[in-house]
Amino acid sequence: MTALSDHRTAARPTMADVAAEAHVSVKTVSRVVNHEPGVRPDTAERVRAVIERLGFRRHDGARLMRQGRTFTIALVVEDLANPFYSQVGAAVEREARIRQHQLITASAEGSPSRERAVIEALVNRRVDGIVVVPADESASSDAVLEASHTPIVYMDRPVRGTPRDTILSDNHGGIRSAVEHLVAHGHRNIAFYGDDPAFWTARQRRDAFVTTQQSLGLPTTPRVSMGPHSPASVHESLSQWATGPEPITAVITGNNRITLAALLALRELRLPLSLVGYDDFELAALIDPPVTVVHQDPAAMGQKAAQQLFARLLGDESQAQTVVMPTRLIVRASGVRRGTPTR
Amino acid sequence: MTALSDHRTAARPTMADVAAEAHVSVKTVSRVVNHEPGVRPDTAERVRAVIERLGFRRHDGARLMRQGRTFTIALVVEDLANPFYSQVGAAVEREARIRQHQLITASAEGSPSRERAVIEALVNRRVDGIVVVPADESASSDAVLEASHTPIVYMDRPVRGTPRDTILSDNHGGIRSAVEHLVAHGHRNIAFYGDDPAFWTARQRRDAFVTTQQSLGLPTTPRVSMGPHSPASVHESLSQWATGPEPITAVITGNNRITLAALLALRELRLPLSLVGYDDFELAALIDPPVTVVHQDPAAMGQKAAQQLFARLLGDESQAQTVVMPTRLIVRASGVRRGTPTR
DNA sequence: CGGTGGTCAGACAACGCTGTCATGCCCGCA
DNA sequence: TGCGGGCATGACAGCGTTGTCTGACCACCG
Numbered sequence: 001m002t003a004l005s006d007h008r009t010a011a012r013p014t015m016a017d018v019a020a021e022a023h024v025s026v027k028t029v030s031r032v033v034n035h036e037p038g039v040r041p042d043t044a045e046r047v048r049a050v051i052e053r054l055g056f057r058r059h060d061g062a063r064l065m066r067q068g069r070t071f072t073i074a075l076v077v078e079d080l081a082n083p084f085y086s087q088v089g090a091a092v093e094r095e096a097r098i099r100q101h102q103l104i105t106a107s108a109e110g111s112p113s114r115e116r117a118v119i120e121a122l123v124n125r126r127v128d129g130i131v132v133v134p135a136d137e138s139a140s141s142d143a144v145l146e147a148s149h150t151p152i153v154y155m156d157r158p159v160r161g162t163p164r165d166t167i168l169s170d171n172h173g174g175i176r177s178a179v180e181h182l183v184a185h186g187h188r189n190i191a192f193y194g195d196d197p198a199f200w201t202a203r204q205r206r207d208a209f210v211t212t213q214q215s216l217g218l219p220t221t222p223r224v225s226m227g228p229h230s231p232a233s234v235h236e237s238l239s240q241w242a243t244g245p246e247p248i249t250a251v252i253t254g255n256n257r258i259t260l261a262a263l264l265a266l267r268e269l270r271l272p273l274s275l276v277g278y279d280d281f282e283l284a285a286l287i288d289p290p291v292t293v294v295h296q297d298p299a300a301m302g303q304k305a306a307q308q309l310f311a312r313l314l315g316d317e318s319q320a321q322t323v324v325m326p327t328r329l330i331v332r333a334s335g336v337r338r339g340t341p342t343r
Numbered sequence: 344m345t346a347l348s349d350h351r352t353a354a355r356p357t358m359a360d361v362a363a364e365a366h367v368s369v370k371t372v373s374r375v376v377n378h379e380p381g382v383r384p385d386t387a388e389r390v391r392a393v394i395e396r397l398g399f400r401r402h403d404g405a406r407l408m409r410q411g412r413t414f415t416i417a418l419v420v421e422d423l424a425n426p427f428y429s430q431v432g433a434a435v436e437r438e439a440r441i442r443q444h445q446l447i448t449a450s451a452e453g454s455p456s457r458e459r460a461v462i463e464a465l466v467n468r469r470v471d472g473i474v475v476v477p478a479d480e481s482a483s484s485d486a487v488l489e490a491s492h493t494p495i496v497y498m499d500r501p502v503r504g505t506p507r508d509t510i511l512s513d514n515h516g517g518i519r520s521a522v523e524h525l526v527a528h529g530h531r532n533i534a535f536y537g538d539d540p541a542f543w544t545a546r547q548r549r550d551a552f553v554t555t556q557q558s559l560g561l562p563t564t565p566r567v568s569m570g571p572h573s574p575a576s577v578h579e580s581l582s583q584w585a586t587g588p589e590p591i592t593a594v595i596t597g598n599n600r601i602t603l604a605a606l607l608a609l610r611e612l613r614l615p616l617s618l619v620g621y622d623d624f625e626l627a628a629l630i631d632p633p634v635t636v637v638h639q640d641p642a643a644m645g646q647k648a649a650q651q652l653f654a655r656l657l658g659d660e661s662q663a664q665t666v667v668m669p670t671r672l673i674v675r676a677s678g679v680r681r682g683t684p685t686r
Numbered sequence: 687c688g689g690t691g692g693t694c695a696g697a698c699a700a701c702g703c704t705g706t707c708a709t710g711c712c713c714g715c716a
Numbered sequence: 717t718g719c720g721g722g723c724a725t726g727a728c729a730g731c732g733t734t735g736t737c738t739g740a741c742c743a744c745c746g
Contacts, residue, residue: 061408
């Protein structure tokens with residue numbers, strides 16, 4: 001035991017401890033640890049032995065602080081338990097891992113103020129970059145990001161203010177493919193259930209629905225109901241629009257949860273309407289009838305976002321760009337048939 | 344501009360920069376930033392103004408390094424996109440957040456060696472603690488954890504070696520409730536489909552099935568099929584056991600994916616068998632017939648694990664403990680009826 | 687008027703590492 | 717023998733904070 005380590009017997013050994021034991025300088029230990037050249041093999045071996053014996057592990061915090069980078073990126077979403085976000089998370093983590101970075105995940109729970117706080121905390125930690133699914137369109141963290149020069153990539157929803165890299169999903173194309181699919185199968189009276197129009201994506205999809213309807217020359221009877229929706233609200237609305245004059249024969253739902261509500265309602269009402277949902281979900285194929293959906297690829301979006309972020313970290317200084325990721329219509333039975341589904 | 348900040352014009356200001364501008368010492372800036380007492384109000388105000396003007400933000404990396412704690416915990420799972428793990432992740436993140444900690448998530452992709460590497464990287468970063476869903480039972484990171492004194496909590500599966508805090512799910516009770524439920528509805532010939540017996544949980548559930556069968560005096564015809572399973576393998580096996588002598592009338596599936604395979608197979612074979620699945624899943628209620636499941640509560644498990652970890656961080660030195668979380672049978676139609684499900 | 691105590695502020699070292707530069711040594715060659 | 721050059725190694729400062737200790741200043745008291 002040297003005097004150096006006496007005073008913190010139980011503490012983790014540092015390079016200084018190793019250096020003392022191996023009778024070399026700290027710098028030499030550093031060189032060995034980092035496989036830098038310029039160390040005689042026998043010296044290196046001796047150092048390695050001491051490292052092993054003492055159980056030394058490099059303190060990355062200290063290292064990274066010296067180097068100015070943290071090799072950490074962050075992902076801020078609304079709720080990690082939501083399958084959409086968890087798939088994004090898995091993809092981002094993967095991209096980070098193959099680049100020797102670590103990922104901090106944080107939930108903002110849909111609150112802009114919490115999001116702001118979270119981002120500030122991340123900036124204070126000097127994460128190298130951030131991927132955010134923003135809670136709203138107010139660029140509330142703009143100033144902080146600007147001042148800290150922390151690269152950021154927005155996902156799924158755009159943000160006002162300084163132009164930033166943004167990865168969006170092709171909401172318009174997705175909805176159009178849904179409408180066209182239904183029309184191709186003879187539907188003309190289609191209802192649209194969207195989420196709270198406070199959400200940018202909800203508005204996008206609604207607008208796309210209206211536009212497409214017009215461009216295809218469908219009846220313009222307003223059959224658009226925006227949320228927030230509960231199974232009950234969908235139930236009630238559906239029961240009206242499916243009876244009365246010019247009854248609807250098909251439904252498009254603007255997201256996962258609404259699809260679910262509609263499925264429940266259709267079942268309860270015993271209405272054999274066609275359905276196309278937005279967002280794919282596990283087991284969509286097992287529902288009866290299997291549900292046709294517009295599939296956005298969260299993993300691809302997350303991957304793209306992370307790649308864009310890393311491009312920035314590697315020095316890409318080009319103008320901020322917006323990438324719109326394609327959607328894909330997954331045709332199952334629910335959008336095709338009319339009448340009682342067989343089993 | 345003082346000489347201090349000249350050489351890094353575009354860089355982020357430090358306390359030294361603020362100090363120079365405000366004509367105080369760095370320490371005073373530190374005091375203001377951390378709301379320490381002993382600063383005259385007008386001095387504090389002046390410092391705050393400079394902080395604002397310069398856009399200074401405390402560098403938490405440096406701070407934490409000085410303090411020896413990182414206010415970071417980590418979660419290591421197999422795959423963040425798996426709903427079970429993402430729910431765990433959300434719960435752990437939540438516990439971390441309310442304690443001002445951040446969460447690093449990492450995927451080991453089921454590989455023990457990757458898991459080891461990941462844990463070593465986390466230890467090098469001096470995360471304050473780790474929650475792990477271990478890839479296998481070999482305590483391969485034991486030495487590292489021991490040497491670094493990093494608290495760890497294992498989840499879902501135990502690990503050999505040094506006793507550690509472990510949060511498990513009551514696999515035995517879960518399976519027993521499933522069997523009892525089926526028996527109560529008149530079933531006596533039940534098949535069990537389990538995952539690869541390499542998984543501890545798979546073995547647990549299988550053993551529980553066998554034991555319960557015996558204790559209830561059911562026919563001991565071996566109807567246990569362990570994985571890995573594909574929809575095809577389940578299909579083939581089911582078609583045999585459902586015909587022949589003493590045909591099975593019910594099925595228990597040992598996890599999510601197998602439940603799915605069984606549902607597909609039952610549908611294809613048009614077999615009206617009863618089914619109880621292990622693991623709840625979104626939309627289980629919407630499948631036809633709605634699927635009865637043994638529900639483990641991933642969020643509760645994650646919460647419990649995080650709480651246990653934080654207890655350790657707060658100095659709890661008591662013996663490592665194993666907590667078994669209860670499961671709950673969610674009765675839907677699939678376990679009750681025999682015969683063609685109504686719709 | 688000297689002593690006491692309190693308040694505010696700063697100097698300095700330290701956290702554990704790495705980048706830069708200096709040093710010492712040995713070798714080969716003239 | 718002297719010297720240039722390459723190699724192995726080390727000293728030192730610095731990354732941006734914070735803990736500890738010291739010091740200046742003032743008010744108050746006997």
